Amino acid sequence: MKDKIIKIVKENVFELLDKDIDKDTKLISTGYLESFDVINLIGLFESEFDIELDLEKIELSSFETVGLMEELICSHV
Template identity: 50%
Template sequence: MEELMEVLSALKPEIDFTKETELIDEGLLESFDVITLIAELEDQFGVEIPAEEIVPENFNSAEGIWRLLERMKEEA
């Protein structure tokens, strides 16, 4: 999780990812941010995130992103 927080903070240092739970719904992460984040996550964690997993529920919070990563690692 610490590694994820570093990736998120590098992407958007002005956001407190420990508290935000509506990153997509409130427009804190825009589509370009999500695409950049996905590329970074795939590189950093050695996973592939399929298009059908790119939904707001998976990217609204750091916790949601972490659960997605855990799932992708299990399926790899």
């Protein structure tokens, strides 16, 4: 799942297209991800993994790393 998340993130966040990222790469605090990117990723993850994320319960910090995104997605499968 981690590789699939990395692929989705890299394909949809222009700043990351040619960057090497892994499950622990900081994405928000380094400025790679902004709130608009997170909203876009939520929709993409819902479609790709056939889940429904509760926007009221999602913390922005859940998108700091791919590892945290994976935890978020796994908690909704």
